[in-house]
Amino acid sequence: MSSAQSVSSDMASPMVYGLGANSKRSHTIGPHPLELSEKTFQKRQEEQEFYRLRKLQGLHVPLKLKMERKITLRSGHLPFLPRSNASYDVLTGRDELITFEDFLGHRHEPESMGQPHAMVEKQIGLL
Numbered sequence: 001m002s003s004a005q006s007v008s009s010d011m012a013s014p015m016v017y018g019l020g021a022n023s024k025r026s027h028t029i030g031p032h033p034l035e036l037s038e039k040t041f042q043k044r045q046e047e048q049e050f051y052r053l054r055k056l057q058g059l060h061v062p063l064k065l066k067m068e069r070k071i072t073l074r075s076g077h078l079p080f081l082p083r084s085n086a087s088y089d090v091l092t093g094r095d096e097l098i099t100f101e102d103f104l105g106h107r108h109e110p111e112s113m114g115q116p117h118a119m120v121e122k123q124i125g126l127l
Helices: 002-010 024-029 035-057 060-073 086-092 116-124
Strands: none
Touching (some): 060 086
């Protein structure tokens, strides 16, 4: 029986440690060596692109691109519709890529839809 307990304690149990980056096991073992690189990859690529554009075409080009991206992120949508950010994806070039986020469910997009009228009334403060 002790060998069975030692085997079960050596193996990671999702019931004990949980799943995902916030699980107990991830804090005890530490992050993967490439995790930080993957988290900052997109930001570093954008910084390199803006640096290259600033050197080739001047300061106005990166400023214009940043302004366009900021404006597209602030565009509104109805509360009962999921946010697609299609215009932002076109500006950043993500519309040409297929990533995990494209076919796996998002946390902020529930599978069930609420009542559209109630959601709009709640947003404008009538409920």
